[in-house]
Amino acid sequence: MNRIKQTFEQKKGSILSIYFTAGYPELNSTLNVAEALEKAGADFLEIGIPYSDPLADGPVIQNSSQKAIENGMTVKVLFEQLKDLRKRVSIPILLMGYVNPVLQYGVERFCASCAEVGVDGVIVPDLPVYEYEEMYRSCFESNNLSNIFLITPQTSDERIRKIDELSNGFIYLLSSSSTTGKNLAVSTQTEDYFRRIKNMKLKNPAMIGFGISNNKTFSKASEYANGAIVGSAFVKLLGCENYMEKIPEFIRSLKEG
Amino acid sequence: MNYQVNENGYYGTFGGAYIPEMLYPNIKELRETYLEMIADPVFKEEYLGLLKDYVGRPSPLYLAERLSEKYGANIYLKREDLNHTGAHKINNTVGQILLAERLGKKRIIAETGAGQHGVATATVCALKGLECVVYMGEVDIERQAPNVARMKMMGATVIPALSGSRTLKDATNEALRDWINNPVDTHYIIGSVVGPHPYPDMVARFQSIISEETKWQLLEKTGNSSPDYVMACVGGGSNAMGMFYHFLDNERVKLIAVEAAGKGVDSGESAATTLLGKEGVLHGSRSIVMQTEDGQVVEPYSISAGLDYPGIGPQHAHLYATKRAQYVSITDDEAMNAGLQLAKLEGIIPAIESSHALAYLDKMKFKGDETVVICLSGRGDKDLDTYMKYFNL
Ligand SMILES: Cc1ncc(COP(=O)(O)O)c(C=O)c1O
Numbered sequence: 001m002n003r004i005k006q007t008f009e010q011k012k013g014s015i016l017s018i019y020f021t022a023g024y025p026e027l028n029s030t031l032n033v034a035e036a037l038e039k040a041g042a043d044f045l046e047i048g049i050p051y052s053d054p055l056a057d058g059p060v061i062q063n064s065s066q067k068a069i070e071n072g073m074t075v076k077v078l079f080e081q082l083k084d085l086r087k088r089v090s091i092p093i094l095l096m097g098y099v100n101p102v103l104q105y106g107v108e109r110f111c112a113s114c115a116e117v118g119v120d121g122v123i124v125p126d127l128p129v130y131e132y133e134e135m136y137r138s139c140f141e142s143n144n145l146s147n148i149f150l151i152t153p154q155t156s157d158e159r160i161r162k163i164d165e166l167s168n169g170f171i172y173l174l175s176s177s178s179t180t181g182k183n184l185a186v187s188t189q190t191e192d193y194f195r196r197i198k199n200m201k202l203k204n205p206a207m208i209g210f211g212i213s214n215n216k217t218f219s220k221a222s223e224y225a226n227g228a229i230v231g232s233a234f235v236k237l238l239g240c241e242n243y244m245e246k247i248p249e250f251i252r253s254l255k256e257g
Numbered sequence: 258m259n260y261q262v263n264e265n266g267y268y269g270t271f272g273g274a275y276i277p278e279m280l281y282p283n284i285k286e287l288r289e290t291y292l293e294m295i296a297d298p299v300f301k302e303e304y305l306g307l308l309k310d311y312v313g314r315p316s317p318l319y320l321a322e323r324l325s326e327k328y329g330a331n332i333y334l335k336r337e338d339l340n341h342t343g344a345h346k347i348n349n350t351v352g353q354i355l356l357a358e359r360l361g362k363k364r365i366i367a368e369t370g371a372g373q374h375g376v377a378t379a380t381v382c383a384l385k386g387l388e389c390v391v392y393m394g395e396v397d398i399e400r401q402a403p404n405v406a407r408m409k410m411m412g413a414t415v416i417p418a419l420s421g422s423r424t425l426k427d428a429t430n431e432a433l434r435d436w437i438n439n440p441v442d443t444h445y446i447i448g449s450v451v452g453p454h455p456y457p458d459m460v461a462r463f464q465s466i467i468s469e470e471t472k473w474q475l476l477e478k479t480g481n482s483s484p485d486y487v488m489a490c491v492g493g494g495s496n497a498m499g500m501f502y503h504f505l506d507n508e509r510v511k512l513i514a515v516e517a518a519g520k521g522v523d524s525g526e527s528a529a530t531t532l533l534g535k536e537g538v539l540h541g542s543r544s545i546v547m548q549t550e551d552g553q554v555v556e557p558y559s560i561s562a563g564l565d566y567p568g569i570g571p572q573h574a575h576l577y578a579t580k581r582a583q584y585v586s587i588t589d590d591e592a593m594n595a596g597l598q599l600a601k602l603e604g605i606i607p608a609i610e611s612s613h614a615l616a617y618l619d620k621m622k623f624k625g626d627e628t629v630v631i632c633l634s635g636r637g638d639k640d641l642d643t644y645m646k647y648f649n650l
Contacts, residue, residue, distance in 0.1 A: 126538070
């Protein structure tokens, strides 16, 4: 069974997923960071493929991507690094990246490489539903890869149903329509939206992401979804000195406050 | 051959709407309403009324006699430089501001390279009393200072794009990010035939007034509405698409699109997209993109801020792939000299962007009596500083 499904079925309590950029802060830090995150108690990971023009990202992830590219990170190098992934990390791994680097690597080759190294799912924010269905779906499915779609407070119920139908891992609920790295301000509107989604009783689990940075926002998100995803706040930590030593405390404080 | 967009937003294999879900509701709204709105007689009347009384259309089609004599052809200049605000960009912003108004949007955002699109956007926002925010690369803010001042005078906020190469590509990223963060009350007026569907088609339709007028003007002047050659420069490709639009299906008319070679196509400092690029996705559409093997977008270079873009619109990619239009490139030096030549021969100082189209005349061989129309997309006022430095004026 796909590790993502297993995690959602077996884990009691809220799920914590961490995003970080591959090749940041150092070209070869990718797997060390992943391993440390698992040890510290993260439930699954999203490894970002750096891209020169990350439209959906705020300054923190933009800068980490630029640095990673300067460090020499490419899709090819990433798959090289991930050859040892399953010797060192057992939790689910998703790759998150923009469509152009995937296209240049070759979609079929990309899916095959994911399957080969033990990646469980993919998030491509600028790959829309229509293009996914027409051109990519069969390749993802034949490699047993979950494709994760995003939804926002502006996404219509009809479209959410369609996305639920196409999804086979979880649905990525954006706390608001925003780029990454803004702080979540939970208003009654946001809560209404979270509640609306919860009441739709979707077949896929949901994770809330964008703007989750501390225990308070993580706990709030967990009330309405299966868990939450932390990105920019963790990438910021990776920019500090002795970042490896700081990972356990970062995860602990997210979970326990 | 069909050169127009299909119902899924594609021109052959190019186009589409590669956008994050956050932008989907806005793009869907545009997609479902733009054709109907543009076709609405009330919209049309207001659009054409503004083009006539505010922009000053029709723009003249001028037979440049001394230039014609030099090259041995009948060379006509389509004088988009005489439009209000000094370039073709305003044809599109007038159309889009009317759309935005009908969609009930209160806030307008735009990206700009040379500043011409930013100025044209600030202008129509002032006209309609709407809030206007323009993203502009930090590098371009320096080299196009007069346009920054013009935008500010008209009440726009100019925000420097500090990421990447700090030019047009990055300004476009920042505008898209702004739209993601302000999805409800904001309309994004894209300045060229780029972006997710329906933008390339929508902008092409608004710019198509250029070739629509050219046809009847030519008929009036020569008794024949089809020229032998139609030429224009290509940044994202909006003046070229407007200039080509009504000639696309008349295969006897040869279309020439001129890209910026910068310091030379092999110099590593160039913006000749069709020559140096590959198929890829940039700013929401699949097209031809200058990029590394790994799919990272390459930072382009041109002396002209308006052509300093690593992609072209998807319809251009289709015209290139089907060979309907010929894509060529001109270096900084060739363009600068062509600009100076037009000033000396015709008393017209062109934008450096437009000078690229003019410069290609030097590389053509005419059979004598052929008719050529060149889109003079803008005037050179904004570029005086660059001309002064280059020629030690
Ligand atoms: C005068 C002029 N011509 C051409 C361009 C290039 O844009 P496009 O290729 O969309 O016409 C610009 C862009 O700023 C411009 O100002």
